[in-house]
Amino acid sequence: MSDTSHALVIGASRGLGLALANELTRRGWQVTATTRNSGGDLRPSASLQVESLEMTSPEQLSALRERLSGHRFDLLFVNAAINRGNLPIGEVPADMFTEVMITNALSPLRTLETLRDLVVPGGTVAIMSSDQGSISRNTEPGYELYKASKAALNQLMRSYTTRHANDGHTKLLIDPGHNKTALGGPDAPLTAEESLPAVVDVLEKQAGAPGLQFLDLYGEVVPW
Incomplete structure:
Protein backbone atom coordinates (compact mmCIF):
# COMPACT_ATOMS: atom_id res chain seq x y z
CA MET A 1 0.00 0.00 0.00
CA SER A 2 1.11 3.60 -0.51
CA ASP A 3 2.12 5.82 2.34
CA THR A 4 -1.10 7.79 1.86
CA SER A 5 -3.22 4.91 3.17
CA HIS A 6 -4.81 5.54 6.55
CA ALA A 7 -5.98 3.01 9.13
CA LEU A 8 -8.00 3.29 12.32
CA VAL A 9 -7.21 0.40 14.68
CA ILE A 10 -9.50 0.01 17.68
CA GLY A 11 -8.02 -1.89 20.62
CA ALA A 12 -4.25 -1.65 20.19
CA SER A 13 -3.01 -1.44 23.77
CA ARG A 14 -1.15 -4.73 23.54
CA GLY A 15 -1.16 -8.15 21.92
CA LEU A 16 -2.71 -8.56 18.47
CA GLY A 17 -3.98 -5.00 18.16
CA LEU A 18 -0.58 -3.56 19.05
CA ALA A 19 1.15 -5.87 16.55
CA LEU A 20 -1.37 -4.88 13.88
CA ALA A 21 -0.79 -1.16 14.41
CA ASN A 22 2.98 -1.66 14.35
CA GLU A 23 2.88 -3.77 11.18
CA LEU A 24 0.73 -1.24 9.35
CA THR A 25 3.08 1.62 10.26
CA ARG A 26 6.05 -0.50 9.20
CA ARG A 27 4.45 -0.80 5.76
CA GLY A 28 4.01 2.94 5.43
CA TRP A 29 0.42 3.36 6.59
CA GLN A 30 -0.61 6.35 8.65
CA VAL A 31 -2.30 4.81 11.68
CA THR A 32 -4.64 6.12 14.33
CA ALA A 33 -4.93 3.53 17.10
CA THR A 34 -6.80 3.45 20.38
CA THR A 35 -5.79 2.33 23.82
CA ARG A 36 -7.92 1.89 26.91
CA ASN A 37 -7.68 4.44 29.70
CA SER A 38 -5.55 1.98 31.67
CA GLY A 39 -2.83 2.36 29.02
CA GLY A 40 -0.73 -0.27 27.32
CA ASP A 41 2.33 -0.56 25.12
CA LEU A 42 1.15 1.67 22.27
CA ARG A 43 3.47 4.62 21.65
CA PRO A 44 2.83 7.59 19.34
CA SER A 45 5.18 8.42 16.48
CA ALA A 46 5.22 10.41 13.25
CA SER A 47 3.07 7.74 11.61
CA LEU A 48 1.06 6.63 14.65
CA GLN A 49 -1.51 8.77 16.44
CA VAL A 50 -2.83 7.43 19.75
CA GLU A 51 -6.38 8.03 20.98
CA SER A 52 -7.97 6.95 24.24
CA LEU A 53 -11.06 4.72 24.11
CA GLU A 54 -12.91 2.33 26.36
CA MET A 55 -14.82 0.60 23.58
CA THR A 56 -17.64 -0.63 25.80
CA SER A 57 -18.58 2.99 26.59
CA PRO A 58 -21.02 4.54 24.07
CA GLU A 59 -20.12 7.97 25.44
CA GLN A 60 -16.41 7.45 24.74
CA LEU A 61 -17.20 6.10 21.29
CA SER A 62 -19.23 9.21 20.47
CA ALA A 63 -16.44 11.43 21.77
CA LEU A 64 -13.88 9.62 19.61
CA ARG A 65 -16.13 10.04 16.58
CA GLU A 66 -16.24 13.78 17.22
CA ARG A 67 -12.45 14.01 17.61
CA LEU A 68 -11.94 12.17 14.31
CA SER A 69 -14.60 14.04 12.35
CA GLY A 70 -12.06 15.50 9.92
CA HIS A 71 -10.33 12.18 9.23
CA ARG A 72 -10.99 9.58 6.55
CA PHE A 73 -9.67 6.01 6.68
CA ASP A 74 -9.01 3.28 4.15
CA LEU A 75 -9.25 0.66 6.89
CA LEU A 76 -11.22 0.43 10.12
CA PHE A 77 -10.15 -2.58 12.16
CA VAL A 78 -11.81 -3.47 15.47
CA ASN A 79 -9.94 -5.73 17.88
CA ALA A 80 -11.51 -6.68 21.21
CA ALA A 81 -11.94 -9.86 23.22
CA ILE A 82 -11.94 -11.08 26.79
CA ASN A 83 -12.07 -14.59 28.18
CA ARG A 84 -13.37 -15.38 31.64
CA GLY A 85 -12.30 -18.97 31.94
CA ASN A 86 -13.35 -22.46 31.00
CA LEU A 87 -16.72 -22.92 32.72
CA PRO A 88 -19.56 -25.06 31.35
CA ILE A 89 -22.33 -22.70 30.30
CA GLY A 90 -24.57 -23.88 33.16
CA MET A 128 -10.81 -9.68 14.76
CA SER A 129 -12.78 -12.89 15.15
CA SER A 130 -11.60 -16.44 15.82
CA ASP A 131 -12.14 -19.94 14.50
CA GLN A 132 -13.56 -20.52 17.99
CA GLY A 133 -16.63 -18.73 16.61
CA SER A 134 -17.08 -21.34 13.87
CA ILE A 135 -20.07 -23.51 14.74
CA SER A 136 -19.04 -26.28 12.35
CA ARG A 137 -15.57 -26.47 13.93
CA ASN A 138 -16.91 -26.66 17.49
CA THR A 139 -16.09 -30.35 17.93
CA GLU A 140 -13.99 -30.23 21.11
CA PRO A 141 -15.19 -29.33 24.61
CA GLY A 142 -14.26 -26.18 26.47
CA TYR A 143 -14.51 -22.38 26.57
CA GLU A 144 -18.20 -22.37 25.82
CA LEU A 145 -18.86 -18.74 26.67
CA TYR A 146 -15.94 -17.45 24.61
CA LYS A 147 -17.00 -19.59 21.64
CA ALA A 148 -20.58 -18.35 21.95
CA SER A 149 -19.44 -14.73 22.05
CA LYS A 150 -17.40 -15.12 18.87
CA ALA A 151 -20.26 -16.91 17.11
CA ALA A 152 -22.53 -14.03 18.16
CA LEU A 153 -19.96 -11.56 16.82
CA ASN A 154 -19.91 -13.34 13.47
CA GLN A 155 -23.70 -13.41 13.26
CA LEU A 156 -23.95 -9.71 14.12
CA MET A 157 -21.37 -8.92 11.46
CA ARG A 158 -23.49 -10.87 8.98
CA SER A 159 -26.50 -8.75 9.95
CA TYR A 160 -24.40 -5.58 9.63
CA THR A 161 -23.39 -6.66 6.13
CA THR A 162 -27.01 -7.27 5.16
CA ARG A 163 -28.04 -3.80 6.33
CA HIS A 164 -25.08 -2.08 4.68
CA ALA A 165 -24.82 -4.27 1.59
CA ASN A 166 -24.58 -1.32 -0.78
CA ASP A 167 -22.10 0.91 1.05
CA GLY A 168 -19.15 -0.19 -1.09
CA HIS A 169 -17.03 -1.31 1.86
CA THR A 170 -15.09 -4.56 1.98
CA LYS A 171 -16.14 -6.44 5.12
CA LEU A 172 -13.93 -9.00 6.83
CA LEU A 173 -13.92 -11.24 9.86
CA ILE A 174 -10.35 -12.31 10.57
CA ASP A 175 -9.17 -15.40 12.44
CA PRO A 176 -5.56 -14.58 13.43
CA GLY A 177 -4.72 -18.08 14.64
CA HIS A 178 -3.81 -19.17 18.16
CA ASN A 179 -1.29 -16.66 19.48
CA LYS A 180 0.83 -16.26 22.59
CA THR A 181 -1.09 -13.37 24.13
CA ALA A 182 -2.77 -12.76 27.46
CA LEU A 183 -5.88 -14.28 25.90
CA GLY A 184 -4.23 -17.11 23.94
CA GLY A 185 -1.91 -18.27 26.70
CA PRO A 186 1.81 -19.11 26.78
CA ASP A 187 1.50 -22.45 24.98
CA ALA A 188 0.03 -21.08 21.75
CA PRO A 189 1.93 -22.00 18.58
CA LEU A 190 2.12 -18.46 17.13
CA THR A 191 3.29 -15.04 18.27
CA ALA A 192 1.58 -11.81 17.28
CA GLU A 193 4.75 -10.74 15.51
CA GLU A 194 4.53 -13.86 13.36
CA SER A 195 0.81 -13.82 12.59
CA LEU A 196 -0.02 -10.15 12.11
CA PRO A 197 2.15 -9.60 9.01
CA ALA A 198 0.14 -12.42 7.42
CA VAL A 199 -3.09 -10.76 8.57
CA VAL A 200 -2.05 -7.47 6.96
CA ASP A 201 -1.24 -9.37 3.76
CA VAL A 202 -4.85 -10.58 3.77
CA LEU A 203 -6.23 -7.10 4.47
CA GLU A 204 -4.25 -5.60 1.61
CA LYS A 205 -5.11 -8.40 -0.80
CA GLN A 206 -8.83 -8.26 -0.04
CA ALA A 207 -9.16 -4.46 -0.32
CA GLY A 208 -12.03 -3.73 -2.68
CA ALA A 209 -13.55 -7.21 -2.51
CA PRO A 210 -17.36 -7.23 -2.25
CA GLY A 211 -19.47 -8.70 0.51
CA LEU A 212 -18.41 -10.31 3.79
CA GLN A 213 -15.70 -12.94 4.17
CA PHE A 214 -14.56 -14.93 7.22
CA LEU A 215 -10.86 -15.62 6.58
CA ASP A 216 -7.86 -16.89 8.49
CA LEU A 217 -4.42 -15.30 8.53
CA TYR A 218 -3.48 -17.17 5.36
CA GLY A 219 -6.52 -15.92 3.45
CA GLU A 220 -8.32 -19.26 3.66
CA VAL A 221 -12.07 -19.34 4.27
CA VAL A 222 -13.13 -20.25 7.81
CA PRO A 223 -16.41 -22.20 7.80
CA TRP A 224 -19.33 -20.59 9.58
Whole structure:
Protein backbone atom coordinates (compact mmCIF):
# COMPACT_ATOMS: atom_id res chain seq x y z
CA MET A 1 0.00 0.00 0.00
CA SER A 2 1.11 3.60 -0.51
CA ASP A 3 2.12 5.82 2.34
CA THR A 4 -1.10 7.79 1.86
CA SER A 5 -3.22 4.91 3.17
CA HIS A 6 -4.81 5.54 6.55
CA ALA A 7 -5.98 3.01 9.13
CA LEU A 8 -8.00 3.29 12.32
CA VAL A 9 -7.21 0.40 14.68
CA ILE A 10 -9.50 0.01 17.68
CA GLY A 11 -8.02 -1.89 20.62
CA ALA A 12 -4.25 -1.65 20.19
CA SER A 13 -3.01 -1.44 23.77
CA ARG A 14 -1.15 -4.73 23.54
CA GLY A 15 -1.16 -8.15 21.92
CA LEU A 16 -2.71 -8.56 18.47
CA GLY A 17 -3.98 -5.00 18.16
CA LEU A 18 -0.58 -3.56 19.05
CA ALA A 19 1.15 -5.87 16.55
CA LEU A 20 -1.37 -4.88 13.88
CA ALA A 21 -0.79 -1.16 14.41
CA ASN A 22 2.98 -1.66 14.35
CA GLU A 23 2.88 -3.77 11.18
CA LEU A 24 0.73 -1.24 9.35
CA THR A 25 3.08 1.62 10.26
CA ARG A 26 6.05 -0.50 9.20
CA ARG A 27 4.45 -0.80 5.76
CA GLY A 28 4.01 2.94 5.43
CA TRP A 29 0.42 3.36 6.59
CA GLN A 30 -0.61 6.35 8.65
CA VAL A 31 -2.30 4.81 11.68
CA THR A 32 -4.64 6.12 14.33
CA ALA A 33 -4.93 3.53 17.10
CA THR A 34 -6.80 3.45 20.38
CA THR A 35 -5.79 2.33 23.82
CA ARG A 36 -7.92 1.89 26.91
CA ASN A 37 -7.68 4.44 29.70
CA SER A 38 -5.55 1.98 31.67
CA GLY A 39 -2.83 2.36 29.02
CA GLY A 40 -0.73 -0.27 27.32
CA ASP A 41 2.33 -0.56 25.12
CA LEU A 42 1.15 1.67 22.27
CA ARG A 43 3.47 4.62 21.65
CA PRO A 44 2.83 7.59 19.34
CA SER A 45 5.18 8.42 16.48
CA ALA A 46 5.22 10.41 13.25
CA SER A 47 3.07 7.74 11.61
CA LEU A 48 1.06 6.63 14.65
CA GLN A 49 -1.51 8.77 16.44
CA VAL A 50 -2.83 7.43 19.75
CA GLU A 51 -6.38 8.03 20.98
CA SER A 52 -7.97 6.95 24.24
CA LEU A 53 -11.06 4.72 24.11
CA GLU A 54 -12.91 2.33 26.36
CA MET A 55 -14.82 0.60 23.58
CA THR A 56 -17.64 -0.63 25.80
CA SER A 57 -18.58 2.99 26.59
CA PRO A 58 -21.02 4.54 24.07
CA GLU A 59 -20.12 7.97 25.44
CA GLN A 60 -16.41 7.45 24.74
CA LEU A 61 -17.20 6.10 21.29
CA SER A 62 -19.23 9.21 20.47
CA ALA A 63 -16.44 11.43 21.77
CA LEU A 64 -13.88 9.62 19.61
CA ARG A 65 -16.13 10.04 16.58
CA GLU A 66 -16.24 13.78 17.22
CA ARG A 67 -12.45 14.01 17.61
CA LEU A 68 -11.94 12.17 14.31
CA SER A 69 -14.60 14.04 12.35
CA GLY A 70 -12.06 15.50 9.92
CA HIS A 71 -10.33 12.18 9.23
CA ARG A 72 -10.99 9.58 6.55
CA PHE A 73 -9.67 6.01 6.68
CA ASP A 74 -9.01 3.28 4.15
CA LEU A 75 -9.25 0.66 6.89
CA LEU A 76 -11.22 0.43 10.12
CA PHE A 77 -10.15 -2.58 12.16
CA VAL A 78 -11.81 -3.47 15.47
CA ASN A 79 -9.94 -5.73 17.88
CA ALA A 80 -11.51 -6.68 21.21
CA ALA A 81 -11.94 -9.86 23.22
CA ILE A 82 -11.94 -11.08 26.79
CA ASN A 83 -12.07 -14.59 28.18
CA ARG A 84 -13.37 -15.38 31.64
CA GLY A 85 -12.30 -18.97 31.94
CA ASN A 86 -13.35 -22.46 31.00
CA LEU A 87 -16.72 -22.92 32.72
CA PRO A 88 -19.56 -25.06 31.35
CA ILE A 89 -22.33 -22.70 30.30
CA GLY A 90 -24.57 -23.88 33.16
CA GLU A 91 -22.01 -22.56 35.65
CA VAL A 92 -21.49 -19.15 34.04
CA PRO A 93 -22.88 -16.33 36.22
CA ALA A 94 -25.23 -13.92 34.47
CA ASP A 95 -22.96 -10.94 35.03
CA MET A 96 -20.01 -12.80 33.47
CA PHE A 97 -22.14 -13.77 30.47
CA THR A 98 -23.21 -10.17 30.03
CA GLU A 99 -19.67 -8.81 30.34
CA VAL A 100 -18.23 -11.19 27.75
CA MET A 101 -21.06 -10.69 25.28
CA ILE A 102 -20.92 -6.90 25.58
CA THR A 103 -17.15 -6.83 25.08
CA ASN A 104 -16.77 -9.51 22.41
CA ALA A 105 -19.97 -9.13 20.38
CA LEU A 106 -22.01 -5.99 21.03
CA SER A 107 -19.20 -3.43 21.38
CA PRO A 108 -17.32 -4.28 18.16
CA LEU A 109 -20.49 -3.87 16.11
CA ARG A 110 -21.49 -0.73 17.95
CA THR A 111 -18.04 0.60 17.13
CA LEU A 112 -18.48 -0.15 13.42
CA GLU A 113 -21.86 1.58 13.42
CA THR A 114 -20.43 4.66 15.13
CA LEU A 115 -17.29 5.01 12.99
CA ARG A 116 -18.25 3.51 9.62
CA ASP A 117 -18.88 6.85 7.94
CA LEU A 118 -15.20 7.73 8.46
CA VAL A 119 -14.25 4.92 6.02
CA VAL A 120 -13.76 6.04 2.43
CA PRO A 121 -15.77 4.52 -0.44
CA GLY A 122 -14.03 1.31 -1.38
CA GLY A 123 -12.44 1.05 2.07
CA THR A 124 -12.43 -1.92 4.43
CA VAL A 125 -14.11 -2.58 7.76
CA ALA A 126 -12.77 -5.59 9.61
CA ILE A 127 -13.15 -7.29 12.98
CA MET A 128 -10.81 -9.68 14.76
CA SER A 129 -12.78 -12.89 15.15
CA SER A 130 -11.60 -16.44 15.82
CA ASP A 131 -12.14 -19.94 14.50
CA GLN A 132 -13.56 -20.52 17.99
CA GLY A 133 -16.63 -18.73 16.61
CA SER A 134 -17.08 -21.34 13.87
CA ILE A 135 -20.07 -23.51 14.74
CA SER A 136 -19.04 -26.28 12.35
CA ARG A 137 -15.57 -26.47 13.93
CA ASN A 138 -16.91 -26.66 17.49
CA THR A 139 -16.09 -30.35 17.93
CA GLU A 140 -13.99 -30.23 21.11
CA PRO A 141 -15.19 -29.33 24.61
CA GLY A 142 -14.26 -26.18 26.47
CA TYR A 143 -14.51 -22.38 26.57
CA GLU A 144 -18.20 -22.37 25.82
CA LEU A 145 -18.86 -18.74 26.67
CA TYR A 146 -15.94 -17.45 24.61
CA LYS A 147 -17.00 -19.59 21.64
CA ALA A 148 -20.58 -18.35 21.95
CA SER A 149 -19.44 -14.73 22.05
CA LYS A 150 -17.40 -15.12 18.87
CA ALA A 151 -20.26 -16.91 17.11
CA ALA A 152 -22.53 -14.03 18.16
CA LEU A 153 -19.96 -11.56 16.82
CA ASN A 154 -19.91 -13.34 13.47
CA GLN A 155 -23.70 -13.41 13.26
CA LEU A 156 -23.95 -9.71 14.12
CA MET A 157 -21.37 -8.92 11.46
CA ARG A 158 -23.49 -10.87 8.98
CA SER A 159 -26.50 -8.75 9.95
CA TYR A 160 -24.40 -5.58 9.63
CA THR A 161 -23.39 -6.66 6.13
CA THR A 162 -27.01 -7.27 5.16
CA ARG A 163 -28.04 -3.80 6.33
CA HIS A 164 -25.08 -2.08 4.68
CA ALA A 165 -24.82 -4.27 1.59
CA ASN A 166 -24.58 -1.32 -0.78
CA ASP A 167 -22.10 0.91 1.05
CA GLY A 168 -19.15 -0.19 -1.09
CA HIS A 169 -17.03 -1.31 1.86
CA THR A 170 -15.09 -4.56 1.98
CA LYS A 171 -16.14 -6.44 5.12
CA LEU A 172 -13.93 -9.00 6.83
CA LEU A 173 -13.92 -11.24 9.86
CA ILE A 174 -10.35 -12.31 10.57
CA ASP A 175 -9.17 -15.40 12.44
CA PRO A 176 -5.56 -14.58 13.43
CA GLY A 177 -4.72 -18.08 14.64
CA HIS A 178 -3.81 -19.17 18.16
CA ASN A 179 -1.29 -16.66 19.48
CA LYS A 180 0.83 -16.26 22.59
CA THR A 181 -1.09 -13.37 24.13
CA ALA A 182 -2.77 -12.76 27.46
CA LEU A 183 -5.88 -14.28 25.90
CA GLY A 184 -4.23 -17.11 23.94
CA GLY A 185 -1.91 -18.27 26.70
CA PRO A 186 1.81 -19.11 26.78
CA ASP A 187 1.50 -22.45 24.98
CA ALA A 188 0.03 -21.08 21.75
CA PRO A 189 1.93 -22.00 18.58
CA LEU A 190 2.12 -18.46 17.13
CA THR A 191 3.29 -15.04 18.27
CA ALA A 192 1.58 -11.81 17.28
CA GLU A 193 4.75 -10.74 15.51
CA GLU A 194 4.53 -13.86 13.36
CA SER A 195 0.81 -13.82 12.59
CA LEU A 196 -0.02 -10.15 12.11
CA PRO A 197 2.15 -9.60 9.01
CA ALA A 198 0.14 -12.42 7.42
CA VAL A 199 -3.09 -10.76 8.57
CA VAL A 200 -2.05 -7.47 6.96
CA ASP A 201 -1.24 -9.37 3.76
CA VAL A 202 -4.85 -10.58 3.77
CA LEU A 203 -6.23 -7.10 4.47
CA GLU A 204 -4.25 -5.60 1.61
CA LYS A 205 -5.11 -8.40 -0.80
CA GLN A 206 -8.83 -8.26 -0.04
CA ALA A 207 -9.16 -4.46 -0.32
CA GLY A 208 -12.03 -3.73 -2.68
CA ALA A 209 -13.55 -7.21 -2.51
CA PRO A 210 -17.36 -7.23 -2.25
CA GLY A 211 -19.47 -8.70 0.51
CA LEU A 212 -18.41 -10.31 3.79
CA GLN A 213 -15.70 -12.94 4.17
CA PHE A 214 -14.56 -14.93 7.22
CA LEU A 215 -10.86 -15.62 6.58
CA ASP A 216 -7.86 -16.89 8.49
CA LEU A 217 -4.42 -15.30 8.53
CA TYR A 218 -3.48 -17.17 5.36
CA GLY A 219 -6.52 -15.92 3.45
CA GLU A 220 -8.32 -19.26 3.66
CA VAL A 221 -12.07 -19.34 4.27
CA VAL A 222 -13.13 -20.25 7.81
CA PRO A 223 -16.41 -22.20 7.80
CA TRP A 224 -19.33 -20.59 9.58
